Amino acid sequence: MARYPAVAGSFYPEGEALIEMLEKFFRDLGEHGSERRITAGVVPHAGYIFSGYTASRTFKAIYEDGLPETFVVIGPDHTGLGSPIAVYPGGKWLTPLGEIEVDPEMAKAIAKLSGIADLDELAHKYEHSIEVQLPFIQYLAERAEKEVRIVPISLGIHDEEVVEDLGKAIYEAAKKLGRDIVVIASTDFMHYGPAYGYVPFRARADELPHRVKEWDFRVIQKILDFDVKGMFDEIRKMGHTLCGPGGVGTAVVYSRLAGALEAELLHYTTSFEVSRSTDAIVGYASIVFRK
Template structure:
């Protein structure tokens, strides 16, 4: 069986026992596993755990306490440019330092079949970090629950409203066709600001920058909380915003609407400046969930 080996263990997140220790700290306030299953989708960042791990953990804590699904469909941006523009990982296992996670191949094939734009493709995922960094959170919690959870990784090289509508509908229709209990995860970071990214749309004192970046991010986040995919993309275009995973977020919103979600909640927001204190590169991170 095909195994996708970790590409960023030891850099974006620890590769040894320190990973369990870090996850234990992130989830020190974890409650009991729930059974409500109101959550349809979540948004989580994908930077190094030292910067965004706690924010990501808030999404997974909420999902655990709501009840783990059978399958996580995880959408992340394709930073490498390899492979298909809309790449659904077809089958096999993904490996991290915590072990292997099975790909839900039946669900993957159904999504690709029902989508008008997606391909079954492994190459796009080979070195991509945006989905890989989500897996230790899922593995840690599924082990606590004693429950086997599968994944469908989807890497997006094209991100727009058309992609969001197509994939959101395809995931929903596939889940209904197969009777699969699904949560969609949109892996994204928000504003990327600074000389390191070649993007300095406004100037401010160092102590003011996180607030200015938060203002820009919250213009986008407000649209997300309103389930307004078109509005989100308009804000991104008008501001020249550098959010890296809007297609995945748009997909999560479309899927959630179809799955009966009625509300969205921002659980946590921060920026990398809180850790690095550097203005050369500042990135925003948010944890959001959608609920029936």
């Protein structure tokens, strides 16, 4: 079974334009490492023109730390299709850079060990949040001359119960199979402005991105503190519109179990830096967790 691209040519370019963009993002890429301290990363999933550089910072850090055997890539389900906790069971995902294999043993082990996850393809059919991460992985895997696989997981439910269950299932599955993995949590941060139903702050237009950053950093600090409950509390208290808290929380839970001791914010920006529009401002962050 193969999953074909849903957003190639819109969220990210095709052909030589994609290669050129990735080369630009990774022009400061160091040597492929072998330290393997990174347990998980947080990346945005907007169009590459807005958030591609930010996403590349997480993948750059992972490359220089050492690519794993399998990336477990968790993204929010924006489409509402399929299972609310959907693990892609096997086969290949296609992008303009070619094929990448799903790790079927890891996928089945996660679904079996979880009390809530299902093996399901439908939730992934049109969803962009995982797809946009794959060209980064493929580009770096080819550069490292290493075969890597993926386990895509789509989340339609985001709460403490989900992240505790899923983070533990991923950890236990990797341990049982002896699999070297990195968890990737795909999320954009604050979605603000009339386009998202938010009444603008009583502030000058040029102040709005700074307000969005303030809101985001309240949540980011909880993530850096490995504080899942605090993250969800902050989101609820502020009415924060982070779209993938379930994936981020799962990455934190997995990282704690895998022995991570520190987290680092590598890059932060907003869509305003490119669009200069205050009708819709979205925050983007690159974060890694390390042993």
